[in-house]
Amino acid sequence: MERGKDPAASGQPPASPSLSRYESQKRRDWNTFGQYLNNQRPPVPLSQCNGTHVLDFLRYLDQFGKTKVHLQGCMFYGQPEPPAPCSCPLRQAWGSLDALIGRLRAAYEENGGSPETNPFASGAIRVYLREVKECQAKARGIPYKKKKHTPKKPNQDDDQSSSSSMIRFS
Numbered sequence: 001m002e003r004g005k006d007p008a009a010s011g012q013p014p015a016s017p018s019l020s021r022y023e024s025q026k027r028r029d030w031n032t033f034g035q036y037l038n039n040q041r042p043p044v045p046l047s048q049c050n051g052t053h054v055l056d057f058l059r060y061l062d063q064f065g066k067t068k069v070h071l072q073g074c075m076f077y078g079q080p081e082p083p084a085p086c087s088c089p090l091r092q093a094w095g096s097l098d099a100l101i102g103r104l105r106a107a108y109e110e111n112g113g114s115p116e117t118n119p120f121a122s123g124a125i126r127v128y129l130r131e132v133k134e135c136q137a138k139a140r141g142i143p144y145k146k147k148k149h150t151p152k153k154p155n156q157d158d159d160q161s162s163s164s165s166m167i168r169f170s
Helices: 021-038 051-064 094-110 123-140 156-165
Strands: none
Touching: 021 051, 021 094, 051 094, 051 123, 094 123
C-alpha cells in the first residue's frame, strides 16, 4: 500500500491494527513452530503434532540459547557468577521456554485447536519444563523455591489503630 493513499479507495482491505508485543511474539512463535514442523522429514501436519514434536522443538531451540548452563563436572557448577569462562553449553533459559510454551499453547487454541488435544498443554511438557528449571537452578546455584502464600501478620501498631477505623461491609 502506498503512503498517503486511502486503503478503501484503492480497493485493498485496511491494514490490521498494530499488535501488542505479546501478540506479535505469539504470532512469530507460532509461525516458527509451523516452519519447524514443515521442515521435518517427512513434514508433520499440525493435526498430527503431539507432545513429542513439541519436546523436540524445545531441544532444537537450545542451540540458539544464550544462558550458560554448567555441567556437573564443571568446576563452576553451582556458582551463580563464575570467575572465568568455561566450555559448558549455552541453552535456552527456563523462563524463556516457559513463556514460549504459554504463547504457543494460546496460539494453538486461537488457530482452531481443541484444548483437549493441545500438545503444548501435555503433562510431558510440564515435566520437561520442571526438569529444565531444576537443572538450571542447580547448575547456577540458585534455588527456585515455590512461593508459599501465608496470610500477612498485622503489625501491633496496625492492630491498635485499625480496629476503630476499619470499615466493615455487612
